Amino acid sequence: MINDLSSYQSKKVSERKDTRSNWVMFMFVSKCRYNVFRKQSSINACKTGFLELERFGFRFAKFGFAGTHLHLAVDVPEQYSIRVAKGMLKSWSAKNIFMEKPNFRKLYPRGSFWSGYEHHQGFGADQAAALKYIEEQQEHHNVQIIQDVPAC
Numbered sequence: 001m002i003n004d005l006s007s008y009q010s011k012k013v014s015e016r017k018d019t020r021s022n023w024v025m026f027m028f029v030s031k032c033r034y035n036v037f038r039k040q041s042s043i044n045a046c047k048t049g050f051l052e053l054e055r056f057g058f059r060f061a062k063f064g065f066a067g068t069h070l071h072l073a074v075d076v077p078e079q080y081s082i083r084v085a086k087g088m089l090k091s092w093s094a095k096n097i098f099m100e101k102p103n104f105r106k107l108y109p110r111g112s113f114w115s116g117y118e119h120h121q122g123f124g125a126d127q128a129a130a131l132k133y134i135e136e137q138q139e140h141h142n143v144q145i146i147q148d149v150p151a152c
């Protein structure tokens with residue numbers, strides 16, 4: 001009887017859904033604050049790199065590109081710490097940018113796309129205000145995006 005009870009409990013625990021809200025707003029800055037997000041093709045390459053992480057359970061709400069930096073809203077899966085998630089987000093997006101935009105190697109010969117600076121904070125109860133802030137980054141920084149390719 002004890003064995004039946006413990007196997008039932010382990011099944012119940014493994015089927016548990018993640019009910020917490022782990023939405024985090026990140027801000028990443030390009031190395032040397034180069035204006036790399038002025039073209040839609042650069043934005044698409046970066047976004048595609050982030051979206052590849054959806055297979056690991058990351059969920060993305062909004063992206064806000066502002067010339068030298070970006071803001072993004074991410075739901076970090078339970079098994080990743082913020083530090084690990086930050087590393088994954090930066091490395092996957094940089095890898096994709098260098099793959100899709102090979103000329104960026106001229107700006108970044110050492111292969112380091114993101115600066116060491118980052119900022120992150122939880123949304124809390126005011127998720128709508130945080131998402132609105134992310135959406136309005138182009139207007140806030142007065143950035144005009146060159147539409148060299150369609151937006152993804």
